[in-house]
Amino acid sequence: xxxxxxxxxxxxxxxxxxxxxxxxxxxxxxxxxxxxxxxxxxxxxxxxxxxxxxxxxxxxxxxxxxxxxxxxxxxxxxxxxxxxxxxxxxxxxxxxxxxxxxxxxxxxxxxxxxxxxxxxxxxxxxxxxxxxxxxxxxxxxxxxxxxxxxxxxxxxxxxxxxxxxxxxxxxxxxxxxxxxxxxxxxxxxxxx
Ligand SMILES: [Zn+2]
Numbered sequence: 001x002x003x004x005x006x007x008x009x010x011x012x013x014x015x016x017x018x019x020x021x022x023x024x025x026x027x028x029x030x031x032x033x034x035x036x037x038x039x040x041x042x043x044x045x046x047x048x049x050x051x052x053x054x055x056x057x058x059x060x061x062x063x064x065x066x067x068x069x070x071x072x073x074x075x076x077x078x079x080x081x082x083x084x085x086x087x088x089x090x091x092x093x094x095x096x097x098x099x100x101x102x103x104x105x106x107x108x109x110x111x112x113x114x115x116x117x118x119x120x121x122x123x124x125x126x127x128x129x130x131x132x133x134x135x136x137x138x139x140x141x142x143x144x145x146x147x148x149x150x151x152x153x154x155x156x157x158x159x160x161x162x163x164x165x166x167x168x169x170x171x172x173x174x175x176x177x178x179x180x181x182x183x184x185x186x187x188x189x190x191x192x
Contacts, residue, residue, distance in 0.1 A: 049108055049148055056127040058177070062104040062188040063151065065134065066093045066158060066171050071190040078184040083163070089182035090133065090174035091189065097169040099158040101134055101141075102151075104173075104188075109147045112140055118172065119161025124149065133174035136164040 064071055073093075080088040105126035112122050118135030126132050138159025143149060160169045175185045 053107060053125060053127055053129060056106075058105070058126065058128045058130045060188065061191045062185070063102065064093065064189050065102050065104045065155070065173050066095045067100040067102055069093055069095055071192075074186065074189055076184070076186040078186055090135075090172050091185045092170045092172055094168055094170040095158045097138055097157075097159055099169075101137065101155045101158060101171050103132070103149050103153045103155050104151065105130070105132060106150050107132070107148070109143050109145050109149060111145055112143070115162065117163045119164065120156065120159065121162075122155050124155070129178040131176040133172070133176065135172040135174070136161050136170060138169070 064074065074091060077088050077092060078090070082088050103124060105124065107124045107126040110123040110125045110131065113120075115121055118133070120135075120137040120140065122134045122137065122140060124132040124134070134155045136159055137156035138161065140156045141149075141154040143153075149155070158169045158171050160167055164170065164172070173185055175183050175188065177183050
């Protein structure tokens with residue numbers, strides 16, 4: 001997977017205060033411009049979005065990221081055994097191939113790419129600098145790295161790429177909190 005400049009800024013172990021100062025410096029250099037709509041922002045146009053995400057808490061309740069799937073249909077498989085001694089660090093949401101995958105949060109597209117386990121994956125930087133991982137996609141939504149997306153925007157389409165190629169199509173969805181690493185998405189998707 002591509003290791004982008006956005007991910008370096010979003011590393012959970014990075015010191016929050018240091019990051020804030022770096023962002024303020026970049027913001028002052030850039031004059032805090034918000035990009036024109038429909039235009040992909042450049043590095044020096046991003047700080048306003050970063051500041052917004054840093055100041056916004058992650059909601060306790062998030063929408064189910066697969067169109068048409070209800071919270072009651074989701075099974076909590078957090079921590080279940082996986083190949084090579086790994087533990088399941090997310091939730092699997094089964095749906096027909098090609099079902100739209102919808103962003104649970106607003107945020108910035110950190111990366112769009114391919115990795116061995118996840119297949120076609122999208123990373124979104126969300127509120128409180130949380131990172132949201134959408135994996136095993138059949139294909140991607142209409143955006144590129146650095147784009148701003150809103151809750152419910154199409155991230156991609158359900159598939160079984162990566163190590164899910166022997167399983168029925170599903171979305172693997174993971175949440176990584178700043179400073180905590182992977183957390184169980186299940187309570188966020190099923191709370192009312
Ligand atoms: Zn999974």
